[in-house]
Amino acid sequence: MSAPGRCEAPAQQRGAQDRHLGGEAAAGDADLVLDVRDLCVAYGKVEALHNANLRVPRGRIVTVIGPNGAGKTSLLAAIMGALPATGSVRGEVRFAGLECAGAPIETMVARGLTLVPEKRELFGEMTVEDNLLLGAFQRYRDGARDHRQTMGEVFQLFPRLQERRAQLAGTLSGGERQMLAIGRALMAKPRLLMLDEPSLGLAPLIVREIFQIVDALRQRGASILLVEQNARAALQLADYAYVLETGEVALAGPAAELARDPRVVETYLGIGRRPQA
Numbered sequence: 001m002s003a004p005g006r007c008e009a010p011a012q013q014r015g016a017q018d019r020h021l022g023g024e025a026a027a028g029d030a031d032l033v034l035d036v037r038d039l040c041v042a043y044g045k046v047e048a049l050h051n052a053n054l055r056v057p058r059g060r061i062v063t064v065i066g067p068n069g070a071g072k073t074s075l076l077a078a079i080m081g082a083l084p085a086t087g088s089v090r091g092e093v094r095f096a097g098l099e100c101a102g103a104p105i106e107t108m109v110a111r112g113l114t115l116v117p118e119k120r121e122l123f124g125e126m127t128v129e130d131n132l133l134l135g136a137f138q139r140y141r142d143g144a145r146d147h148r149q150t151m152g153e154v155f156q157l158f159p160r161l162q163e164r165r166a167q168l169a170g171t172l173s174g175g176e177r178q179m180l181a182i183g184r185a186l187m188a189k190p191r192l193l194m195l196d197e198p199s200l201g202l203a204p205l206i207v208r209e210i211f212q213i214v215d216a217l218r219q220r221g222a223s224i225l226l227v228e229q230n231a232r233a234a235l236q237l238a239d240y241a242y243v244l245e246t247g248e249v250a251l252a253g254p255a256a257e258l259a260r261d262p263r264v265v266e267t268y269l270g271i272g273r274r275p276q277a
Contacts, residue, residue, distance in 0.1 A: 032094075034192055034225065036079065039052040039101075041247075049071040052071070054225075054242055060239040061237060062226070062239065063237070063238035064241070065234055070245050079225075096192075118197045124168065127168060128164050131184055135186070135187030157216065175209070179210070195228075198228065199230045226238060231268035234255075235264075241253065
């Protein structure tokens with residue numbers, strides 16, 4: 001589908017972003033699990049995302065930070081094929097070597113892409129175990145029968161889910177619901193796990209635990225695209241980072257470098273300039 005607006009020939013802009021990346025983030029296509037080029041998202045005549053370019057190398061965590069309304073959730077929805085009926089997308093989304101911009105969500109799940117949405121979207125009247133089994137449905141339909149083994153791996157990451165496997169999802173705490181949402185996504189054995197604001201509404205200790213688990217997934221070789229409003233934690237965790245502002249990529253580069261960028265420090269890390277004496 002085509003989006004109205006400003007999606008014309010942004011090759012120069014894309015080249016500038018690519019130069020920011022350096023190292024593995026600028027690797028060849030064979031090293032990328034996700035390559036997004038010139039992506040535009042519009043809702044009617046309102047453009048939410050303009051010519052966004054983003055890459056996720058295999059086995060790395062890439063984060064997208066930015067203020068509310070910057071287009072972060074629209075970016076994930078467009079990649080996932082989960083835009084509402086009023087949304088339209090234009091540009092390239094190459095996932096696992098295949099062009100898939102505009103593909104339906106079922107196709108993306110079958111190819112190995114999973115999204116943990118901001119609102120978690122669990123089935124509250126179903127048990128923890130049943131919610132997890134739903135995460136493996138696509139693979140089961142395709143003939144895989146290893147869902148019990150996969151569930152055991154999820155329980156190793158989240159022991160509390162195993163303790164509450166017979167409990168209704170709607171009765172879990174906020175942190176436990178987030179663990180269940182991530183666990184359900186992992187049941188699909190994804191090539192790329194996308195997380196939308198995993199720390200939202202959680203206590204600091206739980207946030208730390210969630211981020212430790214995300215780091216453990218990276219150490220196991222997982223590829224992760226993390227959208228996160230907690231810029232400090234995201235930049236400490238990620239390998240590469242993008243700053244999204246008013247629908248455009250304003251900055252991109254290794255996360256450690258962006259964490260030292262004066263603009264990022266002042267705007268997103270809560271450290272303003274001290275007044276002169």
